[in-house]
Amino acid sequence: MHVVPLPALADNYIWLLHDDSGQALVVDPGEAAPVEAALAARKLNLRAILLTHHHADHIGGAGQLRERYDVPVYAPDDDRIGVATHRVNDGQSLQLQQPAARFDIMAVPGHTLSHIVYVGEGVLLCGDTLFSLGCGRLFEGTPTQMLASLERLAALPGDTLVCCGHEYTAANGRFAQTIEPANAALQQRLDQVTKLRAEQRPSVPATLSSELACNPFLRVNSAEVIDWCRRHGAANDAVARFAALRSAKDEFRA
Template identity: 45%
Template structure:
């Protein structure tokens, strides 16, 4: 779309920074703030003024640049109500089904705890994108630092329920490592093998594997496939999605 742009760039060792720009209003949102100096420099290169920060969760590689960017721009910081005490400089607290506007563009907030207790995602249905932080990765999902398998699976089901052509903008370039693990879980998954081949080709050229489509993840990402009967049986938990997810997550933690 000519009046809407997402600018993606590397931050820190493996984070992605995102600047979301609405041309009609001139508004720009930074999705999380892993590195304030890089984010401000990228905005300057684009000729954009950062007016908002949309935080997904409190971790320092997601909210650590809030105050520096706010001081430089006067932007409004939006973040999860359930982590408000941990989000530096937060101005507006949001939760499930809150609406966030970027000019005329609309994002609906999804509560997706698991990685942290108050993690949220931002779904912009009209442009078919979702900023999912560390809840979902290409071929992976976030570690359960503060939540339970039950919480995380419920969160993943919210992501799974989005339109399948939604592009998922996750926060890290973890896909090659996730691919190495995924093939140990579903070695016979042909869609997964094709995905892995694409990932290896992209990373060989130092190209990003993010964003990823929800359709691709539903076909290949083991963490989103805990409802698959064959996978449940392979993991030793037939008929139990949560236990299957928990088993896959535990295996990844020890991979």
């Protein structure tokens, strides 16, 4: 399966997955035009649309694509996603015939209460729950919910490719350096990101193992993160540490 990030809107990524026979699916099409251009350029047939959550920058193009290509739209059970033709829930599996692909569905409340991710074919299609070197804002969920969601994702195989919804890596990395300034893996990742972005290339996907080594939101039990949280009065438990990190990131400007 070929995995292609399509830049969209200001800083979104729509994920295009396709096989060698030209059968394709897209994930979180915030607008239709980049998908239509990619399908035409690669001579692909769109067979399915997968949605992770209800925000407009992730579903805005789904209706137009559904009408033009007459394809199913898989989405969480949320009335705010009116374009859905099929609802999928935690613990279910989605088996597609074209392209031949299987995804497990995981509920990951936090960014929104009904957010889901799709895991399969070596990729984690995670919307706005997990970013490279960061995580999503808590618009609807609680720190307890978001940390539990991230812990579920952290337990996936390390070679899983993290396919997130935005190009936030450089900014996330600048914050991460304030938490773990001595993290050599983080510095190496930021050097890589700087080079990729200078070449106008996406910084994602990244492997989950890289995120486990670099992403402070997956490292709330690491010694340096605990030390940072202790200095900020929030070292008592993992949820408190996560909440302190997320609050600090919300206020971070650099």
